[in-house]
Amino acid sequence: MTDPNADPNVPNVPPPPPAQTAPSYGTNAPSYDTSSPSYAAAPAGQKTNVLAIVSLVSAFFISLVAIITGHIALSQIKKTGEQGRGLAIAGLIIGYVGLVVGIIVAIVWFAIIGTAISTGNVTTY
Template identity: 80%
Template sequence: MTDPNTPDPNASNVPPPPPAPPAQPAPSYGATPSYGAPATQKTNVLAIVSLVSAFFISLVAIITGHIALNQIKKTGEQGRGLAIAGLVIGYIGLVVGIIFAIVWFAIIGAAISSGTVTTY
């Protein structure tokens, strides 16, 4: 017979795990959580219009970009980077368009003055 006071050689010396913490009750529908969702600020619409129109009509991008920057300064909305990007791309497009028009008219003028093109 074995003595009940002698430790079992097959048993480990690990203490039992602590009791699990009580489970949190599931929130019911319609209940507000104890934390607030971060407030999302809206992006200025004219800043978006400025960036999008910069690829098509540079003058519209420049005008809406300046208006958007003015509104963003007053209201604190998001979109300052979009408005600046629209302005930069718009100004670059406007300068490239003006250079293209000057070169185009110079070529047409040179062709007319050399007699290559006849006018009626």
């Protein structure tokens, strides 16, 4: 319904709500103890998947462990919604690179040993 007394050139807009005043605390202002651990500690965030951390750390030492724990961590993160997906992926990448480099080094090492044995450059005692 329209108001017959309303001006047709003015849109039908409700009036703004009344302004509220800020409370004044005066001498009864609350005091906050910032030395208390409940105020000094940061709020607890979402939990990071432990296997993702293990994957990243073990990638620098044992590549196979990093690959296994990285895949398990990604599976758990998908199910639980925990954080640490980037850590798990980094552990997987570093783990796979380390595994490939280790295989190449082993092949080269055995090739050098095989060449040395076949040419007779190895002395036995």
